[in-house]
Amino acid sequence: MIEVYNTLTRRKEKLETREPGRVSMYVCGPTTYNYIHLGNARPLVVFDTVRRYLMYKGYQVTYVQNFTDVDDKIINKAREEGEDPLALAQRYINEYFSDADALNVMRADNHPKVSEHIPEIIELIQKLIDGGYAYNIDGDVFFEVRKFKNYGKLSGRSLDEMQAGARVEVNAIKKDPMDFALWKKAKPGEPSWPSPWGDGRPGWHIECSAMALKYLGAGFDIHGGGYDLIFPHHENEIAQSEAATQEVFARYWMHNGFITVNKEKMSKSLGNFFLVREILEKFPGEVVRFYLLSTHYRSPLDFDDQKIAASQKGLERLKNCLNMLREALEDNGVGEAANEHDRQFSEKMGRFKEAFEKAMDDDFNTALAIAVWFDLAKEINVYLNKLKTGKTRVSLELLREAEELFTTFNHVLGILNEAPDSGKILLEENTSADNELVEKLIELIIDIRQQARKKKDFDTADAIRDGLKGLGIIIQDTPQGVKWKKQR
RNA sequence: GGCGACGUAGCCAAGUGGUAAGGCAGAGGACUGCAAAUCCUUUAUUCCCCGGUUCGAAUCCGGGCGUCGCCUCCA
Numbered sequence: 068m069i070e071v072y073n074t075l076t077r078r079k080e081k082l083e084t085r086e087p088g089r090v091s092m093y094v095c096g097p098t099t100y101n102y103i104h105l106g107n108a109r110p111l112v113v114f115d116t117v118r119r120y121l122m123y124k125g126y127q128v129t130y131v132q133n134f135t136d137v138d139d140k141i142i143n144k145a146r147e148e149g150e151d152p153l154a155l156a157q158r159y160i161n162e163y164f165s166d167a168d169a170l171n172v173m174r175a176d177n178h179p180k181v182s183e184h185i186p187e188i189i190e191l192i193q194k195l196i197d198g199g200y201a202y203n204i205d206g207d208v209f210f211e212v213r214k215f216k217n218y219g220k221l222s223g224r225s226l227d228e229m230q231a232g233a234r235v236e237v238n239a240i241k242k243d244p245m246d247f248a249l250w251k252k253a254k255p256g257e258p259s260w261p262s263p264w265g266d267g268r269p270g271w272h273i274e275c276s277a278m279a280l281k282y283l284g285a286g287f288d289i290h291g292g293g294y295d296l297i298f299p300h301h302e303n304e305i306a307q308s309e310a311a312t313q314e315v316f317a318r319y320w321m322h323n324g325f326i327t328v329n330k331e332k333m334s335k336s337l338g339n340f341f342l343v344r345e346i347l348e349k350f351p352g353e354v355v356r357f358y359l360l361s362t363h364y365r366s367p368l369d370f371d372d373q374k375i376a377a378s379q380k381g382l383e384r385l386k387n388c389l390n391m392l393r394e395a396l397e398d399n400g401v402g403e404a405a406n407e408h409d410r411q412f413s414e415k416m417g418r419f420k421e422a423f424e425k426a427m428d429d430d431f432n433t434a435l436a437i438a439v440w441f442d443l444a445k446e447i448n449v450y451l452n453k454l455k456t457g458k459t460r461v462s463l464e465l466l467r468e469a470e471e472l473f474t475t476f477n478h479v480l481g482i483l484n485e486a487p488d489s490g491k492i493l494l495e496e497n498t499s500a501d502n503e504l505v506e507k508l509i510e511l512i513i514d515i516r517q518q519a520r521k522k523k524d525f526d527t528a529d530a531i532r533d534g535l536k537g538l539g540i541i542i543q544d545t546p547q548g549v550k551w552k553k554q555r
Numbered sequence: 556g557g558c559g560a561c562g563u564a565g566c567c568a569a570g571u572g573g574u575a576a577g578g579c580a581g582a583g584g585a586c587u588g589c590a591a592a593u594c595c596u597u598u599a600u601u602c603c604c605c606g607g608u609u610c611g612a613a614u615c616c617g618g619g620c621g622u623c624g625c626c627u628c629c630a
Contacts, residue, residue: 077559096630097630098629160603224557294624327623366561373579377578387592437568448592529588529590530591533590543590
């Protein structure tokens with residue numbers, strides 16, 4: 068049984084989907100006027116992991132993530148750069164995919180854009196006007212919050228409370244200060260579309276309602292996004308959608324916590340943000356993803372290089388385990404019927420699988436799931452050590468089982484997105500011909516070092532090892548021979 | 556001002572009534588020519604503080620202190 072923390076009820080609830088065996092998800096995507104920063108990346112990775120786990124559990128998942136490609140910030144940026152707003156937005160959509168790919172985020176089943184859903188948006192606004200929930204003032208259309216009796220149910224606040232606050236926007240033409248724009252009258256030089264209320268463009272909130280309703284329909288299962296979207300964005304989505312359809316909009320609302328820097332929210336306005344691609348220059352995408360999943364998704368996660376570096380070391384441990392496991396599987400010297408010790412190992416693996424699922428069932432507790440993954444790695448290492456010390460042989464069948472479990476965990480979390488180092492170099496920047504040459508050169512150097520070691524000339528051997536390490540080539544002398552890999 | 560979240564070892568971080576997971580860093584040991592990797596042992600009598608409930612609390616309740624967030628665009 069999967070339990071999900073629902074912002075709407077502020078408690079964990081059993082996941083009961085609209086249709087048995089199917090899950091429909093909508094996650095708010097970025098406004099594409101810049102490269103994404105780490106704070107933007109967290110929901111991508113978090114909800115991608117939710118999706119992967121649901122798929123692992125056998126659900127057929129329909130996953131929709133929008134792009135906001137019509138927006139004030141895009142228009143302003145385009146004006147500054149003298150570029151067409153939609154072209155600029157499309158450029159950053161392409162860049163978004165480059166970052167998302169590096170973080171091993173699966174493509175959504177649909178990536179709708181605002182600019183391609185104007186008719187649906189207009190239709191929805193018209194429905195709201197017809198139903199008496201919205202009003203047109205000289206080409207601007209507003210949603211009338213006082214007409215929607217449940218306004219505030221998601222964010223847990225009342226209209227009266229909010230208006231007691233000092234920072235409510237003052238706009239004389241609105242009936243109520245909290246009323247929000249559904250349709251904005253066109254201004255010169257801005258992208259606009261014809262509508263029954265004159266040329267204009269959609270307000271921010273209506274797009275998600277229109278697109279979610281189009282692709283998933285009312286009453287879809289999970290709506291996700293960052294904590295800061297609860298109010299006003301998601302509150303307004305609920306108001307619009309439920310006013311228009313008279314049905315529940317989404318069953319479960321999930322919100323991820325913030326990335327912080329020195330405990331303060333990472334945000335553009337504070338200027339304390341780090342672009343995903345800046346971080347990727349220092350750390351591989353798999354490390355960034357692992358780091359993002361090392362804390363429960365609802366908790367804040369403080370970012371700095373030391374913390375990611377610690378994650379990198381931890382992930383290294385898991386990769387070493389998988390490398391050794393695969394080496395053992397390639398070694399045809401193993402293979403023997405299971406004995407008592409093997410049976411214990413097998414039982415432990417069964418328990419790890421249960422523990423992993425239990426952790427993920429509990430509101431997608433990836434931090435706990437990762438701990439189970441480490442436990443599995445340790446047991447595998449212990450088992451493999453039996454082989455190395457020659458005290459006993461290990462069962463090939465159990466090694467395969469262990470590898471399968473390891474890769475299952477990995478696939479659910481989506482961490483390691485390529486074949487782990489097999490001792491072979493990965494020089495992505497170079498041509499394969501260069502790769503081959505470099506490999507041969509390294510092997511030649513290692514041969515020379517081995518000759519020095521045979522002669523007990525350890526000064527030379529160590530100098531070579533240190534020198535290679537300085538170049539990022541790690542040498543390991545093992546009972547099975549010399550191994551080397553490129554440090555990543 | 557209103558609403559909300561959080562405070563667990565040097566650092567990160569699980570754990571919401573039954574006697575403190577896991578990772579990083581540190582210490583000792585095994586293995587190694589030395590390393591690396593791996594394994595073993597070890598590192599919080601205690602979970603911000605003070606009261607209370609309970610046979611029993613990191614976990615529940617009350618108060619305090621501290622940090623952060625939302626209420627305006629923000630993931």
